[in-house]
Amino acid sequence: xxxxxxxxVRAASIxxxxxxxxxxxxRKLWLFAKGLNLENISGNPDVIKGRxxxxxxxxxxxxxxxxxxxxKIDFLHYGDQxxxxxxxxxxxFEEAHTWQLKYxxxxxxxxxxxxxxxxxxxxASMRKEEVYFSPEDQEHLEQTLAGIKAVLNERVPKKKDxxxxxxxxxxxxxxxx
Amino acid sequence: xxRTYYVFSPGRLQRRDNTLALEFQGERRVIPVEDVDxxxxxxxxxxxxxxxxxxxxxxxxxxxxxHYGHYSGSFIPxxxxxxxxxxxxxxxxxxxxxxxxxxxxxxxxxxxxxxxxNLEKREYEDTCQKLDEIKEGISKTAFIEELMSLEAxxxxxxxxxxxEITGWEFSSRSKRPPGNALNAxxxxxxAMMYTTVLKEIxxxxxxxxxxxxxEPSERRYSLSLDVAEIFKPVFVxxxxxxxxxxxxxxxxxxxxxxxxxxxxxxxxxxxxxxFEETMEKTILHRNLxxxxxxxxxxxxxxxxxxxxxxxxESYSPMKVWW
Ligand code: SF4
Numbered sequence: 001x002x003x004x005x006x007x008x009v010r011a012a013s014i015x016x017x018x019x020x021x022x023x024x025x026x027r028k029l030w031l032f033a034k035g036l037n038l039e040n041i042s043g044n045p046d047v048i049k050g051r052x053x054x055x056x057x058x059x060x061x062x063x064x065x066x067x068x069x070x071x072k073i074d075f076l077h078y079g080d081q082x083x084x085x086x087x088x089x090x091x092x093f094e095e096a097h098t099w100q101l102k103y104x105x106x107x108x109x110x111x112x113x114x115x116x117x118x119x120x121x122x123x124a125s126m127r128k129e130e131v132y133f134s135p136e137d138q139e140h141l142e143q144t145l146a147g148i149k150a151v152l153n154e155r156v157p158k159k160k161d162x163x164x165x166x167x168x169x170x171x172x173x174x175x176x177x
Numbered sequence: 178x179x180r181t182y183y184v185f186s187p188g189r190l191q192r193r194d195n196t197l198a199l200e201f202q203g204e205r206r207v208i209p210v211e212d213v214d215x216x217x218x219x220x221x222x223x224x225x226x227x228x229x230x231x232x233x234x235x236x237x238x239x240x241x242x243x244h245y246g247h248y249s250g251s252f253i254p255x256x257x258x259x260x261x262x263x264x265x266x267x268x269x270x271x272x273x274x275x276x277x278x279x280x281x282x283x284x285x286x287x288x289x290x291x292x293x294x295n296l297e298k299r300e301y302e303d304t305c306q307k308l309d310e311i312k313e314g315i316s317k318t319a320f321i322e323e324l325m326s327l328e329a330x331x332x333x334x335x336x337x338x339x340x341e342i343t344g345w346e347f348s349s350r351s352k353r354p355p356g357n358a359l360n361a362x363x364x365x366x367x368a369m370m371y372t373t374v375l376k377e378i379x380x381x382x383x384x385x386x387x388x389x390x391x392e393p394s395e396r397r398y399s400l401s402l403d404v405a406e407i408f409k410p411v412f413v414x415x416x417x418x419x420x421x422x423x424x425x426x427x428x429x430x431x432x433x434x435x436x437x438x439x440x441x442x443x444x445x446x447x448x449x450x451x452f453e454e455t456m457e458k459t460i461l462h463r464n465l466x467x468x469x470x471x472x473x474x475x476x477x478x479x480x481x482x483x484x485x486x487x488x489x490e491s492y493s494p495m496k497v498w499w
Contacts, residue, residue, distance in 0.1 A: 035260025036382050036483065156488050174484075177464055177477045 014148055016071045019103045022148050023096035027158040028171055029151055038171050073104050082108060084118030091122055091129075098131055099144060105133040106141055181215040182208055183449055185442050189223040190216075192231040210235050215376055218242065219445055238379070240372045245354070245439045246361070248368040253379060260382035266486040267387045278324070280389035280485070280492065282315055284403050285328045287494030289315075291410040292335050294497050295418075299342065307334045321390070343421045354437035359417075361431060361438040365445065366413035367405065369452055374408065375401040377475045383483065404482070408475060411497045416451050425451070460499065 021029035031038070077083040084104045088097050101118050108115040120129045151158065160166065160175040169175075184190070188201025197208040216232075216239045232239055233254040241249045270276040293308045311331045318324045332350075339347045339359060347359045355361040375398050378385045388399035396402060420426040430444030440448065456472040469477070478495050485492035 034262040036263060173465060173477060174480045177462075177480050 014103075014145060016073075016100045016103055018148055019144065020093065020096040020100040022144060022151070023099055024093055025161070025163075025165060025169070026151050027160055027175065028169065029148065030154060030157045031171060031174070033152050034157075036174075038174055071104060071107060082113055082115040084108070084115065085121060086118070087121045087123065089122070089124060091125065091127070094120075094129070098129075099141065101131050102133050102137055102141055103145075105131075106138065109133075179214055180212045181217060181453060182213045183446075183453075184216065184218045184222060185220055185446055187221040190218075190228060191224065192228050197228075197231075210237070213237055216240065217372070217449070219246065219442070220244075238372075238376055242368070246365050246368075246445060248372065251372065251375065253375075263382045263483065263486060264384050264387075266488075267384055270486055271387055271389060271393070277389050278318070278321065280403075280482075281321055281324055282318065283492050283494055284390045284406050285324055285331075286312060286315055287496065288328070288406040288410065289331050291407060291495075291497045292331065292414075295410055295414055296335065296338060299338075301338055304334050304338055307331075324390070342418055345421060354439075356436055356438065358428065358431045358433065358438050361440055362417050362420075362426070362448070363413070365440050365448060366417060366452070367409060369449070370405045370409050370413050371398075371401050373456070373472065374405045374475055377472075377479055378404070380476065381479045381483065383479060404475070404478060407478065407494045411495075412452070412455055412471070416448070416455060420447065420451060463498075 018029055018033055021032055073084055074086045077085060084101055086097060086101050086104075097120050101120060105115050105118060115133075117130065117132045120131060122128065166172055166175065184199065186201055188199055190197065190199050192198075193207070196210050197213070199206045199208060210231075213235075214237055216237060218239065219242045221244075222241075229239075229252055232252065236254050238254065239252040241251070243249050270280060289308055289312055293305055296304050296308070308331055311327050311334075314327050315324060318327060336347065336350055339345075343359060345359050346357055348357070350363070351357075351360050352364060355364045375385060378398070378401060383400065385398040385400045387393055388395075388403045390406065391399040391402045393399050426444060426447055430441050430447065432439045432441055456470065458471050459468040460471065461467070462469045462477075465477075474495050481490070481492050481494070484490045
């Protein structure tokens with residue numbers, strides 16, 4: 001494991017949300033990282049649903065919301081190794097969520113924790129998806145982290161790209177007004 | 178989570194378990210805390226820190242007005258939105274005289290445009306022409322003071338029409354205290370606008386203390402004054418004209434003395450009701466292509482201002498199109 005990069009990542013304060021946003025929209029990533037978080041004020045129904053979901057599900061788990069470095073994990077599960085769990089509203093951004101979870105595994109590994117897989121829960125559709133962190137994933141993740149850093153170094157926000165994701169995005173009014 | 182609650186008569190506001198209760202004259206009213214985000218208090222109210230702590234937790238702002246309807250201050254929950262990056266940009270646009278002037282001019286031109294629209298509808302062509310000349314002058318101003326004096330000229334030309342529009346005595350703008358009923362209405366309305374803008378500023382990452390047209394030292398939340406300039410003609414002034422022209426507000430809604438005038442409790446109720454109804458009305462937004470509330474126009478303008486500060490797009494303020 002490239003521990004230099006892991007340290008650098010920590011210094012750049014890359015959060016799990018930022019990793020997910022990198023796969024959803026670079027503009028959203030930039031705005032979010034600069035502290036311009038519109039999720040809480042937009043009144044976007046998807047955001048509200050998501051929050052309620054986080055507050056109500058998996059209340060019984062004992063390791064809810066584990067925070068370390070710059071990330072906050074929904075809950076951990078201990079067996080012969082550690083398993084990371086994330087709760088998500090819909091499968092729409094599955095790729096983004098998968099990489100978010102892989103990033104957590106990566107950070108745990110960099111701390112010497114024995115962890116290489118996890119589960120994404122989609123309680124709304126009563127499904128779950130297992131995620132396994134492979135050696136090839138590590139390389140891809142490191143490229144992703146470098147990509148995130150490049151986005152954050154931009155002086156102005158990335159242009160909006162008018163893709164279909166915009167219409168339900170909490171940043172829509174900001175981008176399109 | 179977006180209702181405003183108004184308190185007009187004296188009483189006690191307190192936290193009762195997980196909700197708010199207003200007691201007055203031996204009666205208790207429970208206020209569902211989840212859908213309130215704004216409380217305006219126009220009369221004496223007993224409250225304690227336990228209540229304030231609860232308001233902070235629920236992200237509710239409390240605005241206090243004194244006996245005369247003057248705005249005295251706000252209790253604002255600790256900021257939740259913070260962006261060091263945006264703060265730096267805000268300061269940069271203040272410190273650089275060129276950049277500051279661009280924004281200051283924008284606020285004035287926006288305000289004058291919206292003022293002009295109020296006159297245009299009433300066919301006061303000569304005043305409209307005067308405003309156009311002033312607008313042209315604005316693009317040539319090199320200093321804030323110059324800009325301020327042009328704005329004052331524009332406003333005076335506008336106010337000179339108010340006696341005709343309303344049929345009420347006006348003479349000129351007087352503030353502390355308002356000299357007559359019309360002035361009292363303007364002061365009260367402007368205070369309502371100021372706090373409404375302030376609340377929207379708090380929901381964005383903008384810092385309300387850094388402003389461009391007004392000096393940041395003028396008032397604690399002077400950015401609110403800047404932005405309110407744009408919206409006052411559209412909301413406050415039009416409400417005043419409507420209330421007077423429809424005979425909804427009359428002389429007996431004021432406490433009038435030799436050199437001061439204030440709205441009575443009943444008068445405030447009438448104004449606030451109209452203000453509230455106006456802000457909740459919806460209109461089709463041309464860029465977003467959907468209906469939005471009038472009050473959301475304020476937030477959208479703040480978004481545009483943020484984009485300007487980020488160096489993305491020049492800010493062009495809301496120009497009333499109805
Ligand atoms: S509205 Fe579109 S461009 Fe803007 S942040 Fe959302 S997804 Fe990105």
